[in-house]
Amino acid sequence: MDMNFSPEDLAFREEVRTFLAEKLPDRLKDGARRTPGVFVEPDIGMEWHRILAKKGWVAPLWPEEDGGTGWSPVQKFIFDKECALAGAPALSILGLKLVGPVICAFGTPEQKARFLPRILSGEDYWCQGYSEPGSGSDLASLKTAARLEGDEYVVNGSKIWTTHAHHANWIFALVRTDNSGKKQAGITFLLIPMDQDGVEVTPIHSMSGDHEVNQVFFSDARTSVDNRIGEEGAGWAIAKFLLENERGGSCFAPRLIQSIEKLEQLAKEQPSGVNGAMAHDARFRDRLARARLEAEALEFTELRILAELAKGRAPGPQTSLVKLLASNIGQQVDTLRLDLCGPDALQLPLERPLYGNEAPEPVGSEFAQTAMGKYLNNRAATIFGGSDEVQKNIIAKTVLGL
Numbered sequence: 001m002d003m004n005f006s007p008e009d010l011a012f013r014e015e016v017r018t019f020l021a022e023k024l025p026d027r028l029k030d031g032a033r034r035t036p037g038v039f040v041e042p043d044i045g046m047e048w049h050r051i052l053a054k055k056g057w058v059a060p061l062w063p064e065e066d067g068g069t070g071w072s073p074v075q076k077f078i079f080d081k082e083c084a085l086a087g088a089p090a091l092s093i094l095g096l097k098l099v100g101p102v103i104c105a106f107g108t109p110e111q112k113a114r115f116l117p118r119i120l121s122g123e124d125y126w127c128q129g130y131s132e133p134g135s136g137s138d139l140a141s142l143k144t145a146a147r148l149e150g151d152e153y154v155v156n157g158s159k160i161w162t163t164h165a166h167h168a169n170w171i172f173a174l175v176r177t178d179n180s181g182k183k184q185a186g187i188t189f190l191l192i193p194m195d196q197d198g199v200e201v202t203p204i205h206s207m208s209g210d211h212e213v214n215q216v217f218f219s220d221a222r223t224s225v226d227n228r229i230g231e232e233g234a235g236w237a238i239a240k241f242l243l244e245n246e247r248g249g250s251c252f253a254p255r256l257i258q259s260i261e262k263l264e265q266l267a268k269e270q271p272s273g274v275n276g277a278m279a280h281d282a283r284f285r286d287r288l289a290r291a292r293l294e295a296e297a298l299e300f301t302e303l304r305i306l307a308e309l310a311k312g313r314a315p316g317p318q319t320s321l322v323k324l325l326a327s328n329i330g331q332q333v334d335t336l337r338l339d340l341c342g343p344d345a346l347q348l349p350l351e352r353p354l355y356g357n358e359a360p361e362p363v364g365s366e367f368a369q370t371a372m373g374k375y376l377n378n379r380a381a382t383i384f385g386g387s388d389e390v391q392k393n394i395i396a397k398t399v400l401g402l
Contacts, residue, residue: 023051024051038375042167046122049122060076066104073306075255095125169195191228254299260291347369
């Protein structure tokens with residue numbers, strides 16, 4: 001595989017760099033840097049979303065005819081990498097990277113015309129209804145049920161760990177419409193409006209004090225049959241497409257490498273308490289180097305997947321390897337951040353947000369102020385989006401043939 005960018009790709013990189021220098025406000029970079037959660041708050045994320053939408057750059061994973069950018073896989077990687085280097089907020093993936101591509105691939109023309117423009121503009125904010133109490137890694141065992149009454153589905157049950165449900169006006173959900181056969185065969189993919197009496201959102205606060213996830217209860221909630229994506233019973237196949245598209249269309253390495261470079265920079269300044277700066281501590285330097293090597297190896301793996309996508313091939317099960325590696329490297333980075341900040345990393349302010357005029361004063365530095373929150377929030381990275389155990393089983397079965 002040729003790892004050199006073409007002249008066209010290099011010109012595109014310069015275009016992206018110029019755009020970021022001109023259009024990415026410092027307040028958004030500051031807010032993203034000071035956010036300890038996995039997702040940035042909508043006040044930051046949606047402002048950046050609308051800036052990109054105005055440019056036509058908000059949905060790189062969509063087909064061009066549906067509002068996508070028409071970029072090659074390499075250009076998508078370049079864009080992700082330059083955004084990471086510039087410190088841009090990560091956009092909410094729920095509409096743009098999850099349900100949006102599903103509607104593009106499986107939606108009717110009427111569904112595309114109704115939903116896609118509102119995702120692009122940011123008018124609709126989505127959350128995901130997959131996991132349930134007792135049905136996380138074993139997603140096919142879900143019990144939230146939907147029965148068809150006339151031209152509406154009536155939904156009862158609950159979903160858990162529902163990111164940003166307290167901000168969302170729509171949820172895309174897997175529901176059970178048939179119990180008679182194989183459990184995967186009775187699952188249907190529904191779009192459900194959140195603003196109705198039959199939907200209740202209960203907050204779940206993380207150990208860090210952040211409110212990102214929720215439990216959602218459906219009590220005779222209703223949605224039109226026109227909001228079903230695909231046929232009844234096709235939900236499992238659509239869910240697999242969504243997960244493969246999410247992992248295959250994501251570039252985790254650039255942000256990981258950017259975080260490691262920040263650690264390398266600060267290690268030259270942060271005292272070790274023994275012999276100068278932390279950069280002089282051989283054990284810390286070794287761990288930091290190992291994390292960088294693993295992140296760079298992940299970047300090559302992602303580039304290999306992009307090369308396959310450029311040939312028109314589906315992302316495939318190798319995306320489970322990307323998820324597995326990215327989650328574990330990210331947790332290594334979090335631990336290194338704690339070690340680097342020392343006692344200052346013990347602070348865990350409960351005020352939110354940690355940016356803006358009313359943010360609490362940090363102890364030591366703003367970098368230390370978010371260190372513990374990032375560490376605690378990211379402990380879930382090896383669980384959400386498919387646990388490590390699930391990813392290893394997928395790799396063993398479909399990649400290694402075990």
